Amino acid sequence: MSLIVQKFGGTSVADADRIRNVARIITETYRKGHSVVAVLSAQGDTTDDLIEKAQEINPSASKREMDMLLATGEQISISLCAMAIERMGYQAVSLTGWQAGMLTDSSYSSARIKRIRTERIQKELDKKKIVLVAGFQGINKYDDITTLGRGGSDTSAVALAAALHADLCQIYTDVDGVYTADPRHVTGARKLDEITFDEMLELASLGAQVLHNRSVEMAKRYNVNMEVLSSFSGKPGTKVKEVVKTMEKIHVSGVAKDKNVARLALVGLADQPGIAFKIFSLLAKKDINVDIILQSIGRDESKDISFTVARDDAQTAKAILEELKESIGFKSIQVDDHVAKVSIVGAGMAHNAGVASKMFEALYSAGINIQMISTSEIKVSVLVDERDADRAVQAIHDRFFSEFGNA
């Protein structure tokens, strides 16, 4: 008998029928002899509706009160789901964040889990009960309710799995698992049976919105076996683990596209040491993350620096740098927000020199111009014109995932 933590997102519990469906999945797992702790999100649009109510009353409400308000959403889900399970003849008990012992710091609206007091959950599991825990929420040292922010329920689930030493943490969502590319846009995209934490982290940060990075990072840290699967299809999903065992070494796990990117170019910089440091520390201070950086080789005592930021940050970054034009010393600044980042991710990549060149070749064959390149141990990213992005993903995907198997 093993202990399984299952997490169900907002769309999975959106209405009475879907709650019954979730109750079915949970009780089927329980019937197989497993102990089950299920973590639920708020139903469908509940959180948005509550935010709207708050906005109407106070657009700048304190985060403490926002957390107090929003935490009701998950509480509604867990009690309704417990009722559905009772109706099926099983014993269930719903627990809010504080009842489940989810202790967090005091950063309201983006709290971090510090520790989980598992006594209560353990006691209920010992009584053979199915335990339903409100995701996304916890309690701080003042006994005040906190919420975990974006991706919070995934994080609740992984943290519980780690604290309870669960054998598996299943993240039920509205997709079948992790794909080699976005199946809505790329022909031939196929579901992966397994993927490593590191690959998943790169894919998530590259815009494959299946799992929130925060939960994957935690799963990696505590070595929690995860599985991403659909609450609707009933098919096996994608396992996310530390090391993936497959018959053949897979070099590339997936191709991802990220349109939330803009390129800034500083032209005519003085070729002095410390200039790059000056620019990027300035941006970091204003919480602007810089991704790919390209620095031209200095000529005529001047050089250019190009870099990418999130598209929302582009104008702010430009303004910050404009203001310090004198002190930094550059001729002009250009912003291009019609670019996209296309990346391949794969744990086997570092040991296979041909991967990057294969990617470039695919783009060349498709007549797509590469603006910037960035590589890491398990990733190769290129910046292309936004209009070429979908074609680029398809071309790369075709090249690596032909019907004769993985590269």
Add this chain to the structure above:
Amino acid sequence: MSLIVQKFGGTSVADADRIRNVARIITETYRKGHSVVAVLSAQGDTTDDLIEKAQEINPSASKREMDMLLATGEQISISLCAMAIERMGYQAVSLTGWQAGMLTDSSYSSARIKRIRTERIQKELDKKKIVLVAGFQGINKYDDITTLGRGGSDTSAVALAAALHADLCQIYTDVDGVYTADPRHVTGARKLDEITFDEMLELASLGAQVLHNRSVEMAKRYNVNMEVLSSFSGKPGTKVKEVVKTMEKIHVSGVAKDKNVARLALVGLADQPGIAFKIFSLLAKKDINVDIILQSIGRDESKDISFTVARDDAQTAKAILEELKESIGFKSIQVDDHVAKVSIVGAGMAHNAGVASKMFEALYSAGINIQMISTSEIKVSVLVDERDADRAVQAIHDRFFSEFGNA
């Protein structure tokens, strides 16, 4: 500086505008230099909507899970109201039942408050914060959420006022206060400035739905000064206290009508000792409350017993007695559910012999037949035909509350 507990019901916080209105009342009280603890109910139809959601999933859901679900309603109200108060530039903090230390027994859906740990509230008051407490809810010894059942938020407010030794407990509602009769039906009904706990208890149980008896009983026990007033009108309300000081002794405080009543008559009972005991202990065992009882004087070795019960209980009571027709020994049983109880209530009544006869005279003048009579220290009730009820109330009210003042 005094401490005031204010309670606002569901209609008072039904939408954003009304929440702002409540925030205004609270902050005005605070601005006058008082400490304020406000107890809120769930918004308008929230509780009914949540019950409907539960019904759809499980019509016989466990009470523990129902309490978990319903408690979210008040949590939403208090956080939104805190935001409204913050918006007005004051510091507020919302507390759920468990955060406010409302310890109850474990009777889910109808829990009784056992004790209040006031430390947290006191700490927030010391910081000069306005404290908003979720009404209707508490926590039991298992750390599970409980709700207090009907009239729960009034009870929360009075219990808090008692525990905090508040100077006043104001119950804000949608009526101006306690009236001498229902102002929607009786011409000349006027608002009372003051009323005693006992009178209020009689009026509440007689159908003047202003305050729930449970809260008044608690206020009487702990001698909490209450005031019933409107959250909309801004006028002074009715003070409810142990002893009322008025220039002249008021003999009658109000006239009330109760249509939730039915009369049962057992005809041809054997005139034996113990028969009445047998009947009423039988009904008590089945949780049927009997109100007025009238026993005819025995003749021909047989007698009749008439009594009233709540209208909903009439058929059950009939069935119970029918089943034991043999063992009790009676000829027939009659049920009349077209009756109504009309009562006058007044603390001064016991010392004023003329009150009851004045009431009967008013009914006689209006040509209304009295079916049964019941009297207590502070009350005279009569049973009349349902069709006569409104006329009876008006006639009695006219007689006692003429424009020349109280009787």
